[in-house]
Amino acid sequence: MRELYDSSPYQTDQRLPRKVRDSKGRVAAHDYEDVVQQLIKYAIGDFRSRLASYDAYPDRVTQVSWAKEAWKEACKYHETKMAFNSDIIQMITRRTSHLTSEVKAKVRPLVESIYGFESSARESVKSCNRQLAQQLKHKFGLCYRSLGDKKQKVPRSGLFQTKLTQKAANLVWYRNKKDEGIVFAKYFTPFAIPAMALCYTAAECCIDEWADGEHIDISFLGDEYKEVYAKHLANLNKFNLRTKDHGILDAIQKEINDVGRIHAKAEPIDVADDDCLSDDKIQNAIEEFQK
Known part of the structure; x- marks a missing residue:
């Protein structure tokens, strides 16, 4: 199993990550020199973003x-060439x-306040909680x-226009510019659609915690919610496929990112003029077409 974590043979222009202190128990980022700590921090952010956007499980x-x-992305960003080791890879994958x-x-208080x-201790309130949990669980009610x-x-x-996804996204991925x-x-x-599916899966776990009328903690780490995630992901992908001509989910995805960037006080993403065709080129094409 260890060869899974090991790097390919080190390139001659790569240097090895240097530890500055002995690890006490599990290896941590602060056991390494500053430059390696920076690389680890960036790599973890990149890795977490892949989880959110590609597959959470x-x-x-x-x-x-x-x-x-x-x-590799971290090394490119920091313009350095540093090899990784098995401890660093395990440090990243633990995320x-x-x-x-x-x-x-982050979703738990949102579920309580939004729904x-x-x-x-009153039985009437517990009964309302049970009924609400059933409604939200029935045929993906929480997604409306x-x-x-x-x-x-x-x-x-x-459908898929809930307050939950935007508020969850703001709290998890768009807190600030960093x-x-x-x-x-x-x-x-x-x-990303998988990130939406993860928000709904977490919400479903939080709803399950109210299924008996009173709140009880339920672990989110088991395989059960991996299956729930797969269902939400399949649902979103099916909806996206069936409504593609109308661009419904595309618009929802764009809005979540746009509003998230505003929440983080970041500049909106615009296509730079340098990345577009020049006015002269466009005019030439028009004239060529008209000949």
Whole structure:
């Protein structure tokens, strides 16, 4: 298994990461010299962004592959050539469970405030909590902006247009200009479908915690929620495919990123004029077409 973490034969222009102190227990970033600490920090951000945007539950081989790619990106960003070792790769891949746990922790208070769960000893409140949890779980009710009203024959509305995804994204990826949604904008422009699926999966876990009327902690680390994530991801992809001509999900993804950037107080992403055709070239094409 160890060869999975090891780098390919070191290039002659790469140097080895140097530790400045002995590790006490598990190896940590601060055990290394400053330049390596910077590389580790950047690589972890890149790796977490891949998890959010590609797959929150990758297999071990994929985790290691992404960690190595993230290290290369870190070296490129800091304009240095540094080899990695197995300890560094494991340090990066440990962030897999860290991300899912963080998303759940940020989503939990949102679920309570947006959907209206309440802590109370009164049986009437507990009954309301149970009914609400059932409504939200039934046929992906949590993915709608409004649950509607069966008695009044008002249908659900606003599929995938919930407050939850935007608020969760702001808290996890767009807190400020140094957050991952800004620094690693290439993974979040537009906001990725797998990241939306992760937000809904975390929300479903938080809703499950209210299923009996009272709040009880439920672990988000097991395989059960990996399956829930797969269902939400499949749902989003199916919706995207069926509505592609209307651009519904495209617009939602773009809005989450745009609003997130505003929340982080970052500049909007514009295409630089240098990256576009010049006015002269366009005019030449018009004249050529008219001949």
